[in-house]
Amino acid sequence: MTNDVLLLAIHLVPGLRWNEKLTLLEQAADEAGFLSLSPAGVERMAGRPLRNQDWKPSELVSRAGVIMRSVLARKIRLLGYHDPAYPPQLREIYDPPFLLFCRGEIPVWDCASVAIVGTRYPSGGGRRAAWQLAAQAAEQGLIVVSGLARGIDGEAHRGCLEVGGRTLAVLGNGADMVFPSSHKALASRILDSGGLIMTEYAPGAGVRKYFFPGRNRIISGLSRAVIVAEAPAKSGALITASYALEQGRDLYVHALGLNGASGEGTRKLAEEGAPVVNCIDDIIHDWGGRPAAAPARMHRIAEQSSPGKNLALFLEEELAGNLTRHQGNYFRRTHDG
Numbered sequence: 493m494t495n496d497v498l499l500l501a502i503h504l505v506p507g508l509r510w511n512e513k514l515t516l517l518e519q520a521a522d523e524a525g526f527l528s529l530s531p532a533g534v535e536r537m538a539g540r541p542l543r544n545q546d547w548k549p550s551e552l553v554s555r556a557g558v559i560m561r562s563v564l565a566r567k568i569r570l571l572g573y574h575d576p577a578y579p580p581q582l583r584e585i586y587d588p589p590f591l592l593f594c595r596g597e598i599p600v601w602d603c604a605s606v607a608i609v610g611t612r613y614p615s616g617g618g619r620r621a622a623w624q625l626a627a628q629a630a631e632q633g634l635i636v637v638s639g640l641a642r643g644i645d646g647e648a649h650r651g652c653l654e655v656g657g658r659t660l661a662v663l664g665n666g667a668d669m670v671f672p673s674s675h676k677a678l679a680s681r682i683l684d685s686g687g688l689i690m691t692e693y694a695p696g697a698g699v700r701k702y703f704f705p706g707r708n709r710i711i712s713g714l715s716r717a718v719i720v721a722e723a724p725a726k727s728g729a730l731i732t733a734s735y736a737l738e739q740g741r742d743l744y745v746h747a748l749g750l751n752g753a754s755g756e757g758t759r760k761l762a763e764e765g766a767p768v769v770n771c772i773d774d775i776i777h778d779w780g781g782r783p784a785a786a787p788a789r790m791h792r793i794a795e796q797s798s799p800g801k802n803l804a805l806f807l808e809e810e811l812a813g814n815l816t817r818h819q820g821n822y823f824r825r826t827h828d829g
Contacts, residue, residue: 500556610644618722623651630657722749
């Protein structure tokens with residue numbers, strides 16, 4: 493059994509938390525170790541009784557093998573918690589995914605990300621807010637994160653793509669399908685532009701309502717800030733906002749998304765203290781920087797040999813207006829004098 497199949501088999505174990513799966517991975521080490529574990533042994537490892545007593549490791553390995561064939565056929569990359577390419581932002585949250593399924597280009601996580609979320613049924617103002625925010629964020633060199641859903645999510649991805657930015661879509665279903673199906677073309681654009689589609693659900697996992705809160709915690713966990721463009725009172729975007737606060741992310745709402753019934757949830761967030769913004773420049777200012785001016789000339793900075801090493805320096809310079817990011821690379825801004 494390959495390491496990836498072992499990862500998948502452990503990922504499929506029901507009832508285990510992410511840290512318990514990590515412990516199981518360490519203790520099992522290989523196929524023989526995994527297959528030899530008894531239900532009592534798994535409970536001792538977890539330090540608690542498990543609700544699901546139907547422990548059948550051979551069936552888990554068999555299912556993992558089937559999923560692995562789908563992973564390989566669809567060129568899906570597995571990112572376990574200890575993988576160097578695993579997003580370091582997600583390791584900071586309370587319940588990080590044990591395993592991620594990725595299609596597309598894994599970004600260098602040095603670049604700050606902003607999540608733009610909201611209702612599936614936005615007003616015209618909400619649509620404009622999402623599209624414009626995403627385009628402005630991309631022009632500032634930020635990665636735009638959203639959930640590939642109808643409405644605000646789709647507008648955020650499109651706004652980013654329109655100006656040549658990079659966007660990351662987090663799914664609430666298996667990595668082998670796009671939901672809604674009407675967004676298949678949008679998903680292809682994301683991949684063709686060097687973006688990424690990510691989920692913690694294995695190929696074959698269909699759309700389940702209870703998957704989406706878990707998807708939302710990943711959206712906020714990946715991001716430095718979450719912007720709710722427009723959300724009614726019971727919108728799933730409000731779950732993402734709650735996760736953002738729990739995870740210590742910045743939370744903002746857009747001024748265009750405060751009106752009518754479709755903005756009831758957005759208004760409540762504003763009343764509770766979420767800053768109201770009109771554009772991405774407002775957020776850059778709030779971070780202590782200033783909006784980047786259009787560069788007179790740009791000089792590419794050499795690729796870094798150690799991704800992640802210079803995040804603090806790059807972000808500080810970018811917010812000060814000395815750096816910009818274009819097509820995945822940093823450039824130093826110079827001004828004609």
